[in-house]
Amino acid sequence: MRFRPIASLSVVAAAVLLMAGCSAGTGEDTNATPAADDLCAAVASPGAASDAVTVGGDFGAAATATFSTPLQVDDLERTVVTEGDGPQVNVGDYLSYGLTAFDATTGEQLGTAGYADAPLQPQQVTADSAVGQLFGCATVGSRIVATLPASQDGGAQIYVLDVLDITPGAEWCTAGDFAAAPPEVTFAEDGRPTITIPQTPAPDTVSLDVLQEGDGDVVAPGDTVDVNYVGVKWSDGTEFDSNWDSSEPAPFVTNQVVAGFQRALEGQKVGSTVLVAMPPACGYGVAGESTNPLAGETLVFVLKIIGTQPTEG
Known part of the structure; x- marks a missing residue:
């Protein structure tokens, strides 16, 4: 046993x-x-x-x-x-x-x-x-x-x-700039991003790059944020999740998501497009300690912040 x-x-x-x-x-x-x-x-x-x-x-x-x-x-x-x-x-x-x-x-x-x-x-x-x-x-x-x-x-x-x-x-999985070349992001005519992973080691800390800064309200801790996003694995570049093709953005409460995603949202302005990479500890856990299929993966997201509002209750 x-x-x-x-x-x-x-x-x-x-x-x-x-x-x-x-x-x-x-x-x-x-x-x-x-x-x-x-x-x-x-x-x-x-x-x-x-x-x-x-x-x-x-x-x-x-x-x-x-x-x-x-x-x-x-x-x-x-x-x-x-x-x-x-x-x-x-x-x-x-x-x-x-x-x-x-x-x-x-x-x-x-x-x-x-x-x-x-x-x-x-x-x-x-x-x-x-x-x-x-x-x-x-x-x-x-x-x-x-x-x-x-x-x-x-x-x-x-x-x-x-x-x-x-x-x-507040000190866990704090975010900073990419220490090496970040993933390359290109946008289709409809605005959908494509993420290309560089031939460099994955970052071991949460790394952010604001691709486009918005001019709306600042996302506060605990807000409910409407987001369009695409996520890929650093290990092989495959896309594992996206709502970009949906007619509606996805709502997230910032303190109810994995730490890396939280760091990519809080403090950003509505209208911003953000690139974030997060190591397993700041995502879905270390392989062997979590049953999530994304455990052990460094994850990369491009997310566009559509709106934010304080969470009720």
Whole structure:
């Protein structure tokens, strides 16, 4: 049995949300869903299973875990073994973590990830994500034990998690100019772009080139933006998506798209045409950590901003 990557733990959300309000003596509705920005309320509570695990090894490296087998794991539980003295995790941060996984039935180590020999892509923290619900509002330097009950993805497992570092959301995948020759963009008579990839290595940061600057409103964070776009893969130049031939532009909320696309929209003026290239970490994830068919690909978009408006609610 292999361990389940945190990014794939869709079942964690339901389990944790049921547990999040269960603090004794509050008089509050224990079935209430925590606020989207309340990481401390969203995190799983400690329990008999997570408290029964004794952890060894140095922080920042693969851990050992000792517990009586088979360990009965009925719910997702979380116990902070060591409280770190670094900054606290906040909503929107990108969290770097290390993980050592164990089979709850046999005690066998199932694998490690996130350390120097097998780094993981940092994950954005929200209260309704597996990352937010396992780590909560922990501090950098903390070591956490989490128990995961059996699911359709496998048997019960024990995670030992190290909070290695955080990057504030505003500093993640920041955009700059192309360091080398950008892709060539030509336009047909109807305005549809064709993108030709240069014979140079793909950029390792989000890279932007404003092909034509508009004179309309500036796109603000969280706006709903109407866009015409074409996307191709840097690896072979093939087009994987486009709405340019549609009669209507596509609406996107800037903070609900991948980071590279967000950087290409926010701060630009309506009427602008923008070329953007984004590495996998700022797109659809690193190969092996995401099931998206575009994982591992550096993506290139040409997008024309048709309109923008604040998102309601």
